[in-house]
Every structure is written in structure tokens, then in C-alpha cells.
Amino acid sequence: MTSGIKKLSRYRRHRWAAPALLVVALIGLGTTFSVASEAPAAQNVAVTQQSSQITEGKRIFLQGCSSCHGLNAEGGAIAPSLIGVGAAAVDFQVGTGRMPMADMSQQAMRKKPVYDAVQTAALAAYVASLAPGPQAVDPTSLNYERDGNTAQGGTLFRNNCAMCHNFAAQGGALTLGKYAPTLMGVDPKYIYEAMITGPQSMPKFSDKTISPAEKLSIIKWIKAAQSEPSLGGASLGRVGPVTEGLLAWTLGLGLLIGIAVWLASKAR
Amino acid sequence: MTSDIQKFEDPGLPEHVHRKADHDENAAKAAEKKVAILFVISALGTLLLIGSYYFVKSTTFIFLPIMGDTNAQQLGIGAGLGIALLFIGLGAIQWARTLMPDTEVVAERHEFRSEDKDREDFVATVKERAGAAGLGRRSLIKRSLGLAVGLVGLSPLVLLRDLGPLPRKYLSTTDWKSGTRLVLDPSGRPIKPEDLEVGAVAQVLPELPAGTERTLENIGKDAVLLIRIRPEEFNLDAERLSWTHEGIIAFSKICSHMGCAVALYEQQTKHLLCPCHQSTFDVTRAAKVIFGPAARPLPQLAITVDSEGYLVAKQGFTEPIGPSFWERSS
Numbered sequence: 001m002t003s004g005i006k007k008l009s010r011y012r013r014h015r016w017a018a019p020a021l022l023v024v025a026l027i028g029l030g031t032t033f034s035v036a037s038e039a040p041a042a043q044n045v046a047v048t049q050q051s052s053q054i055t056e057g058k059r060i061f062l063q064g065c066s067s068c069h070g071l072n073a074e075g076g077a078i079a080p081s082l083i084g085v086g087a088a089a090v091d092f093q094v095g096t097g098r099m100p101m102a103d104m105s106q107q108a109m110r111k112k113p114v115y116d117a118v119q120t121a122a123l124a125a126y127v128a129s130l131a132p133g134p135q136a137v138d139p140t141s142l143n144y145e146r147d148g149n150t151a152q153g154g155t156l157f158r159n160n161c162a163m164c165h166n167f168a169a170q171g172g173a174l175t176l177g178k179y180a181p182t183l184m185g186v187d188p189k190y191i192y193e194a195m196i197t198g199p200q201s202m203p204k205f206s207d208k209t210i211s212p213a214e215k216l217s218i219i220k221w222i223k224a225a226q227s228e229p230s231l232g233g234a235s236l237g238r239v240g241p242v243t244e245g246l247l248a249w250t251l252g253l254g255l256l257i258g259i260a261v262w263l264a265s266k267a268r
Numbered sequence: 269m270t271s272d273i274q275k276f277e278d279p280g281l282p283e284h285v286h287r288k289a290d291h292d293e294n295a296a297k298a299a300e301k302k303v304a305i306l307f308v309i310s311a312l313g314t315l316l317l318i319g320s321y322y323f324v325k326s327t328t329f330i331f332l333p334i335m336g337d338t339n340a341q342q343l344g345i346g347a348g349l350g351i352a353l354l355f356i357g358l359g360a361i362q363w364a365r366t367l368m369p370d371t372e373v374v375a376e377r378h379e380f381r382s383e384d385k386d387r388e389d390f391v392a393t394v395k396e397r398a399g400a401a402g403l404g405r406r407s408l409i410k411r412s413l414g415l416a417v418g419l420v421g422l423s424p425l426v427l428l429r430d431l432g433p434l435p436r437k438y439l440s441t442t443d444w445k446s447g448t449r450l451v452l453d454p455s456g457r458p459i460k461p462e463d464l465e466v467g468a469v470a471q472v473l474p475e476l477p478a479g480t481e482r483t484l485e486n487i488g489k490d491a492v493l494l495i496r497i498r499p500e501e502f503n504l505d506a507e508r509l510s511w512t513h514e515g516i517i518a519f520s521k522i523c524s525h526m527g528c529a530v531a532l533y534e535q536q537t538k539h540l541l542c543p544c545h546q547s548t549f550d551v552t553r554a555a556k557v558i559f560g561p562a563a564r565p566l567p568q569l570a571i572t573v574d575s576e577g578y579l580v581a582k583q584g585f586t587e588p589i590g591p592s593f594w595e596r597s598s
Contacts, residue, residue, distance in 0.1 A: 030334045155454045159471050163531040163543060174534055175541050175548055175559070198467050201534040203495070208463030209452055209470040234335040267287050267365040 018261065022254050029250060057126025060119055064100055073130055078104065085197065086133020087124035092193040094120045098200075106177040107200060134196045139189040147213060148220030156218050160205060168238040169222050174201055184226050188219045289366050299366035306359030313351030320344025435595070440588040442474070442489045444569060449475040450494065450518070450579045453487075458578040461514050464496040467535045471521070474581065489589060491521040492569055493531055494579075495551055497538060503552045511570035511582065518569040519555050522590040523547060525562040540566070563592070 011017055062071065068079035075081030082089075093099035094115055098108035115123065124136050158167065164180035166172045171182035178201050183191060195215055198204035210218070236243040288295040324341040332338050382390075449458045450472040464470060472492050476482055499515040511517075519540070523530045528544035533551070539558070540549040547560030555566035567589050570582035588596055 159453050160469075163529065172543070174532060175537070175539060175546070178534065180532075198535055201536055203533050203535040204465050204468035206463055206465050206468045206470075209459065209468065214455070229329060230336060230338070234338070263361060266285070267289075267370075 015265070019258055022258055026251060026254065053122045053125040054129050056119075057122035057124070057129075060115065060123050061126055064114070065123070068101075073127060082127050082130070084131040084133045085127060087128040087136040088134035088193045089197040089199065090124040090127045091120060091136035092190055092197055092199055094123055096190055107179065110181060134193075137189050137192045137196075139187070142188050142192060142216060142219065144188060144216040144219040144223070148216040148218075150217070150221050150224050152214065153217030153219070153221030153224075156210060156214055157221050160210065161218065164202070166239060169225050170238045172239075183222050186222075188223070191219050191222065284372055287366060287370060290370070296367065299362075303359050303363045303367070306355050306362055310352045310355035310359065313348045313353075313355060315348070317345050317348030317352065320348060435593070439590070439593050439595070440597070442585055442589060443476060443486055444474050444490065444492075444581045444584045446581065446583045447574065448581045448584075449574070450492070450571065450581070451475045453491070459494070460577050461496075461516055461573060461579060464494065464516060466496050466498055466515065468496050469531075469533050469535075470494040471531065472518070472579075488527075489522070491529060492518050493521045493533065493540070494518050495533060497535075497551065501538065501552050504554055508554045508568060511568055513571050513573060513579065516571065516579070517551060518571050519549075519551070519566040520569065520585065520589040521566075523562060524564040524566060524589075525560070525591060527591045530566060 061069075061073065065073075065082075068076060069082050070076050070079075073082040075083075090099075093108070095113060095117075097111040097113040100114055101108045102111065113120070121136075127133075128135070157169070161169070164172055164174065165183055166180075169183040171180050173179050180202070192215055194202060195205045195210065195218070196207070205215070207215075236247060289299045290296075320341050320343075324344055326339070326341045328340040329337045330340045330343070332343075335343075451458050451474070453471045453473045456475075458475065459470060459472065470493075472494050473482070473487060474490050474492075476486070494516060495518075496514075496516045499512070502509060502512065502515075502517070504512070519530075521529050521531055523542045523544065525542065525547050526544055528542050530540050530542040530547070530549065532541035532543055533539075534541065538551040540551055540555065541547075542549075542560065542562065545561050547562035548558050549555040549562070549566055550558050554568055557563070557565060567585045567587050569585060571579055572582045574580045
């Protein structure tokens with residue numbers, strides 16, 4: 001181990017040591033960035049109905065949810081009551097894999113769903129049977145391409161969504177480790193359900209303040225933003241001046257410093 | 269003691285070491301080749317630029333690892349020009365470093381003061397030419413020139429006037445008055461309390477009198493965030509509680525720190541976060557600052573409902589909204 005370090009240390013004053021370190025650092029930065037900016041794949045869930053859905057849903061609830069949400073979904077110290085949240089909330093939280101939570105951290109993260117479409121529908125039916133609430137959204141009813149208006153959606157998005165989800169819907173930070181997730185690659189059904197149920201930190205956007213037609217416009221705008229080609233080259237995550245500055249200061253200045261060092265060095 | 273201090277002799281300048289290429293003809297040849305390679309790379313860069321312009325379709329996108337989907341033509345043009353310019357520079361530097369003469373020359377600074385003869389000659393020339401131009405005789409030119417130069421000198425005064433006038437009451441007032449309806453931004457629809465569920469928010473503006481145009485300046489002052497929570501969650505004094513309506517509370521969206529739009533509302537913690545400097549306001553305690561650089565809570569707008577059941581302002585803001593300014597009274 002020590003001999004290895006000694007070997008390395010022998011080269012630390014080599015004339016290529018500084019440029020090599022710079023190249024390694026830049027490649028590391030680039031790789032981290034490209035891995036971090038990969039969007040999670042979209043998923044599509046078909047919902048089927050069953051006669052004994054509610055009974056089945058209760059069985060799953062008691063097994064998988066009741067330890068936190070209570071035997072009767074009344075909530076507890078670590079989890080909210082689910083009475084009246086409606087099928088839409090269950091469909092969103094379970095369908096996107098946020099529930100059941102993997103750990104009690106700041107925020108439930110989007111991940112591979114634990115329950116399949118049938119089980120999710122059963123859970124949703126059970127929770128909806130406790131008290132009325134928003135119904136799960138039928139994806140075929142969301143004909144946003146036909147009914148939405150991209151320009152109106154953009155205005156609504158900038159007024160109501162952009163402060164948390166970023167002006168290009170890339171997501172952003174909230175307080176104490178919480179964050180607004182990116183909306184890229186999110187199923188339109190889940191975007192709609194999030195707006196009517198207000199999951200976790202997100203507030204609700206009532207149908208009276210943002211009408212169902214306006215919600216479709218918002219979805220259409222998000223989808224348009226997602227398919228927008230990046231004509232200006234690397235989009236750098238579309239999060240604005242932060243990544244641009246980071247890259248300019250590390251890559252740009254690093255390159256200039258490298259050239260300056262080379263300029264001033266004595267040729268052999 | 270002082271004599272014990274070791275004294276170093278001034279080592280002077282290091283000996284001038286000649287480069288390999290200075291005395292080895294083969295090394296010089298190799299260096300020449302290196303420089304030529306750099307210049308040829310530059311030429312290839314220009315060819316890449318021209319080729320991309322003529323032979324790559326402007327609609328072609330290619331996938332690159334870090335860049336993502338990139339327009340191939342733009343990439344070729346940019347990279348080509350970049351390579352062309354960079355490698356001319358690199359080649360020139362390499363040339364200078366390895367092949368151009370590297371003799372060291374010491375250039376002494378000359379005295380700043382001109383020699384006496386030069387100074388006298390200058391004064392004589394100025395005097396002679398001024399007389400020849402006839403400034404003393406041609407008084408019309410002299411006066412009109414004075415007028416022109418003098419007026420040019422005045423022009424900054426006119427332009428600097430735009431720094432004023434003082435804002436007077438503009439920063440202290442908004443379009444919110446007693447009875448002004450809250451309308452949704454951007455749809456402009458008025459809003460009833462029952463339109464907002466518990467946990468919901470709405471971005472609202474004051475309804476302006478018919479025929480009044482809403483300017484960006486208006487929105488910058490008037491923007492209000494409407495939040496509905498459970499009334500029992502409020503932790504307000506009696507006056508501020510009377511400014512809410514059935515759990516609906518309204519705050520100016522303009523941050524009291526630097527004027528950013530504070531609208532990152534976390535409905536579980538009831539915290540409002542400003543995206544610019546992370547000032548955090550507690551909605552249940554009249555937007556009290558619980559974190560960050562803001563010095564004052566967000567101004568609260570007193571709201572109630574009118575006879576038709578629409579939400580209206582009970583009164584205008586009782587304090588200036590937004591960040592501090594010189595003339596601010598409180």
C-alpha cells in the first residue's frame with residue numbers, strides 16, 4: 001500500500017502531473033453530471049376492476065400500510081390519516097412507488113412500485129371506501145394533446161408550479177433536504193393526480209382555481225418542454241446559471257490556467 | 269546573537285539553459301514538425317466548420333455522452349471554429365517556446381522626463397500653430413466653439429435627471445384597497461372561499477378597475493399568495509386572526525429581503541420558502557421569519573368576503589410590501 005503511494009508520489013512533480021489531474025477531475029465531474037441527469041423511465045399502469053377489490057385492498061393495507069397509517073387508516077405519529085384522501089392520492093403514492101416508504105427520511109422518493117396495478121387499484125378502492133375523496137384519474141380521459149393549450153399551460157406553470165419545480169420543470173430544492181422532483185418523464189395521470197391531491201410538501205391546486213382544462217394545458221406544456229430539443233448544445237440540466245457557472249469556472253478556468261502554466265514553463 | 273544568523277549569498281539569476289533544439293539539429297526538426305502538426309490540426313478544424321455548414325443537415329441531432337442530444341451542424345461549426353482558433357494559438361506558442369531565439373535581453377527603463385530640448389520645441393510648436401490658426405482674430409469661431417463645447421458638457425446633467433425623481437409614495441402603495449376583489453393569476457377569475465380546499469394555494473392579484481391595464485410593475489407589487497389551512501392550526505393574535513377567513517390567509521408574495529417571489533409553500537410544514545436566499549416564513553405565525561436573511565415577516569393582507577361571496581381585501585396592506593428602501597417608514 002505504502003509502496004504504491006510512494007510510486008505515485010514520485011510522479012507528483014512530473015510535468016504532466018497537473019494536466020493529468022485536471023483531466024481526471026473534469027472527467028469525474030462530467031460523469032457525475034451525466035449519471036445524475038438521467039431521467040427515470042416512465043411507466044404505464046393499466047387499471048382493472050375486481051368485485052372483491054375493497055376486501056382485497058383492506059388485506060393489503062393491513063399487511064403493508066397499517067404499521068404507520070394505523071389499523072383503520074386513522075394515521076399516527078409518523079404518518080397522516082388516510083381518511084378522505086381519496087383513491088387519487090393512493091394511486092399516485094403507491095403507483096409511483098413513493099408508498100410504502102423505503103425509509104423514514106425527509107421525503108418519500110419515486111421508485112419502482114411495490115404493488116402492481118391490480119393491488120394498487122384494490123388499495124385505492126379500500127381507502128376511497130373510508131370517506132369520499134378525489135377519484136383516481138383514468139389516463140384515457142386525459143386527452144391533453146387535443147384539449148390542452150401549450151401557451152396557456154406555460155403561463156399557468158410559471159405562475160403556479162415553476163417556483164418549486166423549476167422554470168423548465170426540472171425540479172428544485174426545498175427546505176431541510178426536501179425537494180420538488182423533476183417532472184420529466186412523469187406519466188400525465190400522476191401529474192394530474194399530484195395537482196388535485198397535493199402529495200407531501202406540494203399544496204393542492206383545486207379545480208376551481210386551476211380548472212381541469214387548465215390542468216390539461218399545464219400537462220401539455222410539460223410534455224412540450226420535455227420534447228423540446230436543446231438547440232444551443234448541452235442543456236446542462238436546464239437548471240439555469242448554476243451548472244453553467246460551475247462548468248465555466250471549473251472547465252473554462254481550468255483550461256485557461258493549464259494554458260497559462262504551459263505558456264510560462266521553460267521548454268526543454 | 270546577531271552574528272549567529274547565517275547569511276545567504278545572493279544567488280543571482282540562474283544560468284541560462286539552452287534548449288535541446290538550440291544545439292541539436294534533429295531536435296529542432298522534431299520541434300518544427302510538432303508546430304506544423306498543430307497548425308495542420310487548426311486547418312482541419314476550419315475544414316470541419318466548412319464541411320458541417322455545407323454537408324450536415326441543420327435538423328440532424330446526434331447523441332453525445334455528456335451533452336445529450338446535440339444539433340450536429342451547430343456542434344461541427346462551433347467545434348471546428350474552436351479547434352481552428354485554438355490550434356493557431358497553440359502552434360504559435362509552441363513555435364515561440366521551442367524554436368524562436370531565446371536569448372535573454374535586459375531592457376532598462378528610460379527616464380520619464382523628456383529631454384529639455386524636446387520640451388522647448390513642443391512649446392514653440394504649439395505657440396506657432398495657435399497663432400497661425402488665427403484663434404485670436406476669428407472671434408465668431410471661438411464663440412461658437414465655446415457654445416458647442418459648453419452645451420456638450422451640459423448633456424450629462426439632462427441624462428442624469430433620469431436617476432430621479434424620488435419614488436414618493438410609489439414603493440409604499442399597492443393596488444389593494446378595501447373591497448378589492450381577489451382574482452386568480454393569470455385567468456383573472458374572482459375566487460370564493462369554497463373554491464380553495466384545505467391544503468390548497470392560489471396566486472392572486474387585485475381586480476383592477478375596468479379599463480386599467482395591468483403592468484408588470486403592478487404585478488411586482490400586488491402579487492399575493494392565498495393559502496388555506498385548518499383554522500385551528502393558526503397561531504395568531506386576535507387582530508391578525510380577524511384578517512383571515514375560514515382558514516384562508518393571504519400574504520404578499522414579494523420577499524421582505526430582496527423582493528423575490530416567495531411562493532415555495534410546503535403544505536405539510538406550513539412553511540413558505542424564498543428561492544433566492546432561503547428565507548423561510550411560518551404561515552401559521554403570520555409569516556414570521558424562522559430562517560434566512562429576511563428581517564421582517566411578509567406583509568399580511570386582510571381578507572373577507574363581499575355580499576356575493578367572493579373574497580375581497582378588507583383593507584390595503586398596512587405596511588409597504590417588499591424589501592427595505594431609504595424612505596420606508598417602518
